[in-house]
Amino acid sequence: MSDVPDDFLPLTPAVFHTLLTLADGPCHGYAIAQAVEARTQDRVRMGPGTLYGTLSRLVELGLIREEPDRGGGRRRVYRLTATGEDTLRREARRMAAEVDFLREKELLT
Amino acid sequence: MSRRLVEAVYAASLLLFPATFRRRHREAMLECLRDRLDDPRYRGTGRLRLVALLVEDTTRSVQRERARAGYGAAWAGWRDDARFAVRLLHRDRSTTAVATLALALGTGLSTIAFAVVYGTVLRGLPFEDANALVHFERANRSEGRDSMAVTPHDFVAWRAGQEAFVDLAAYVEALFLITGEDGFAREHWGLAISPHAFALLGVEPVLGRVFRADEGGADGNEVVLIGHELWRQEFHGDPDVVGSTIDVNGAPTTVVGVMPPGFGFPLVEQLWRPLHIDLAEHDRGGGRLDVFGRLREDVTLEQARTNIEAVAAALAADFPDTNAGIEPRLRSFVEEYVGDEFTTRVWTMLFAAVLVLALSCLNITSLLVARANARAGEVAVRVALGAGRLRIARQLLVETIALTSVGGLLGLAVAAAGLRLVARYWAGTSIFQLPHGPDAPSWWAFQLDGAVVAFCLVATLLAAVISGMAPLWHVRRADVHSIIKTQRADQTGVSRRWGALVVIGEMALCTALLICAGLVVRSYGNLGRVTDDLDLSGLYAGRVSLPAATVFDGSSGAVPTQYRYDNLEARLQFWDQLRLELESLEDVGAYALVSTLPATGAHRTSFTLPGSDPEESSPSARYAVVDPAFFELLGVAAVQGRLFGSDDQDLVAVVNAPFAERYFPDGALNQRLRLGRAESESQWLRVVGVVPDLRMNGVGGREPEGLYLPHAQVAYNGAPMSMSFTRVILEARGSADEVERTLREVVLGLDARAPVSTVESLRGVTQSGTERFRVHGSFYLLLGGVAVLLAGIGLYGVLAQSVVRRRAEIGTRIALGADTTAVVRLVVRQAMGQVMVGALAGLLVAAWLQPQLEQILYGVESWDPLALIAPIGMLVGMAAIASLVPARRAAGVDPVEAMRAQ
DSSP states (O other): OOSSOGGGOSOOHHHHHHHHHHTTSOEEHHHHHHHHHHHTTTSSOOOHHHHHHHHHHHHHHTSEEEEEOTTSOSSEEEEEOHHHHHHHHHHHHHHHHHHHHHHHTTSOO | OOHHHHHHHHHHHGGGSOHHHHHHHHHHHHHHHHHHHHSGGGSTTHHHHHHHHHHHHHHHHHHHHHHHTTOOOTTHHHHHHHHHHHHHHHHSHHHHHHHHHHHHHHHHHHHHHHHHHIIIIISOOSSTTGGGEEEEEEEEGGGTEEEEOBOHHHHHHHHHHOOSEEEEEEEEEEEEEEEOTTSOEEEEEEEEEOTTHHHHHTOOOSEEOOOOTTTTSTTOOEEEEEOHHHHHHHHTTOGGGTTOEEEETTEEEEEEEEOOTTOOSSSSOOEEEEOOOOGGGSOTTOOOBEEEEEEOTTOOHHHHHHHHHHHHHHHHHHOHHHHTTEEEEEEEHHHHHHOHHHHHHHHHHHHHHHHHHHHHHHHHHHHHHHHHHHTHHHHHHHHHTTOOHHHHHHHHHHHHHHHHHHHHHHHHHHHHHHHHHHHHHHSSEEEEEETTEEEOOTTOOOSOOHHHHHHHHHHHHHHHHHHHHHHHHHHHHOOHHHHHHHSOSTTSSHHHHHHHHHHHHHHHHHHHHHHHHHHHHHHHHHHTTTTTTSOOTTEEEEEEEOTTTTOOBTTTOOOOSSOTTOSHHHHHHHHHHHHHHHHHOSSEEEEEEESSOTTSBOEEEEEEOTTOOTTSOOOEEEEEEEOTHHHHHHTOOOSEEOOOOTTOOSOEEEEEHHHHHHHOTTOOTTOEEEESOTTOOOOEEEEEEEEOOOOTBOTTOSOOOEEEEEGGGTTTSOOOOOOSEEEEEEEESSOHHHHHHHHHHHHHHHOTTOOBOOOEEHHHHHHHHHHHHHHHHHHHHHHHHHHHHHHHHHHHHHHHHHHHHTHHHHHHHHHTTOOHHHHHHHHHHHHHHHHHHHHHHHHHHHHHHHHHHHTTOOSSOTTOHHHHHHHHHHHHHHHHHHHHHHHHHHHTOOHHHHHHHO
16 A cells, blocks of 8 residues: 555654654644754754755655645645655554563563 | 855855755755754854754765765765875975975965055054044145145134044144153153044043043143053053043143053054144144044045045135145045055065065976876876866866965965064064154054965965966876877977976066065165264163153144243253253263254254245255264264364354255355245354265155254254254263163253153164164065075976986987087076076066166165176076086986987
8 A cells, every 4th residue: 555665664763753743734844844853852953955855755755745835935845645644654653563572671661 | 154154155065966956955955044044043152053063964965865866975086186186295295395395485475475564554453444544634736745734723624514524533743741650750652632533433442431522621620541551561550540640741630541452543652632622722724733534434535535625625715825725635544654655665575475476386387297297197098098187187186286285384384483573573663664753553463364364375275276277288288199108298399388488487587586675685785874884882862851841732832831941042051951960970971962863863944045936945854953072972074074163153054965965966065055944034054064874864764865953053043943852862881771860860950850761772773773674675585585496496397307308319419429518518508598588587577667666765776787687697506506407417318228218
């Protein structure tokens, strides 16, 4: 059902957080960077190069879609596609599984 | 870091991304950057974090995007080139060393010269927007006078009528007498200045405040502002001095503030009191003021001139008696105080230094061409294997930059060291006569600041590009086929022509430079003649002034009333008493009272010759009032006639040689002259003798014509001198300090409030002038020496190459029977031909420079034969030495080997 193969997982921090941000609704470029930096307390920082590199790659993979700003602004906004949402879910499941392993080994309580 | 700079650099760095990516995201990425720049987190010091983030982000994402687009990393090629260049620098150490040395000297010397130009002429006063400061004078072209002070009436009218300036302010020199804690009075030059002047300058005091608008007028509350240096020196930097009352000119005066360190205005003055102009005190046309203004932001100097000219024209129409023909003369403040002659002098220095830089570029060019030739095979193979010419050019450029950047950095170090020397030798006293006396403006600075470092970097970069051009051109011309076949690029004659061009160019630059440097140095050598040859050992000089008569305020010229020395007779009597006291001292031998010391600037007077046309303006000359013992003490004998006697009955004068030459070409003895203009009633004086030129206008001063008048006749001979001060030359044992104490005690006995200056050795006084010129002259000597060195290295390099190139030919000649002498002659003759052509070209360059030079030369003809022949002789000698080694090597060529190599 998805075009994105499983070996695309795990997602890089930049991709993961971008998708996570867009899960809340469409956003333009700089707002994504700001949200990511706020959420991770600057652990993941997205300069313009990383941001637009990530965005264009995700558009190519069909995980997000680019569309003009409905509010009439000049900026383009990005919206999560069904594929993107699915990818994010699969990544979440993968991470949950990893967490379960850690719990079994009593490394995480 | 400014926002615009960050944006511009980032926009440029986007070029590193693949084109498709860039086209698609450029705008959004810049928008993103702007958003971050607006973010309060990245303001102030946060800006640095942002820059770090951008650098990291760009480095990573560029690599990622380029990899995705199938490109190599953007700088991989450059990095390889740089690594290769560094390896080459290391391998080819002699080239590296010579090029580095040449460039370090070239950039270093020109950076020093630029720092001097920048620090004295370009930078201006260290105030906000100081270039908007304009100085005013008046001129009357119909009378041939182009530099007259502004009268109080004109100042007030100009200030009221002008629209081009924020405001105008006036000042006038004033002598301040401060009684220190030790009870001795000391004199300091300062200004009476419009109270609003400091606000106009934009300078704030470090302690206290500046003047209030109404302060220090007729209300009797005397106030004064002091400079930082004076504060340290007289008041030991005591902050409590602000608000306290000190004794200035005998009146209790409140110190209201201390100005910042390094502030002297207009030049080095450290004391200011408010100037209030009461027009009722002045005749229209009388009084003298210095005036300056600050241009409004949107007004040019030209517009301002038109504006003030209109005001002056209206005044001339209203008051034709005093103002007809009077025009305002506006110049930038720096121009006024630095003057054209000095400006020409420092620019000439920079020009000469840039010639040396050009020489070092030529040297590097010839080294690079030689290397390009040696590597022609390697380059040709690369081209044959498919390397683009652009790729090769890039590599050569990186090599040149690597080679020159070491030299440039060393040049910066040379400049830093040189400037420290310059600052040490030139600080305080100006190198040359400036329009307003010998003091160097306090706002001069000799330092490596931003502009100077930028000059050094740009000079290095230009040197790299210019010297890198030749090898590039070589690559363009290279014929891959023949090079690969022969492994040599020099069969085409291209490099031979280059060699000749380099030699001729270097010789031309070097000749021109040596001629100019020779003229300057010789003319400076002339300056010290006479005064430096005087036997001044054991002579000391100091200045004694009358108390309170020194309250000199040029705005009114009034001497305070109810004053012990209010008439000439009383003042002369004081000096007679001083003579009696000096007479009785055991430690003091001969002495003389004089108005001016030799080799320092003397006062000026107009004078009238018999039969001169009263309609024409009178000539003027320097003059000094001296005791008869003056000439004896200095050991100066009359060139013609006699010196003053102690019993001269009629009124007499002694003139100096330049005066006699100019005004009495048919013999000066017994000629007559009168002091003052034609309409004055002064008595005729008889010239009894002619003495050598003792630099009455200071060392290096123009118009040295001057005359001496006997002290005893000053009451009758019309000398325009108030006699309120004198200088004393003493022949004494002991140190200057001891002599100073003796003089102070003597004067203290006569009048406790009469100030005595520091006593110095007379030799020090007369030599300090020539000393400064020597320092400047030695810069030219240094330039000349470096030029000869560089030209020698260049010539040697070119000849050595040409010998290598012509090995086969020379070998053939030797095989055919040419002997050593013939081979040496062949090489030397080739060199000498080029040297002579270069020297001739250099003569032409020097001829072209001649008119510029005339303005800064003293006492030498600009076509002084010695200055012309010596450099050419020196160059030919140097060329002979430089060509001898390659010539001998050529003679040692083994014909068998040379021809086998073919």
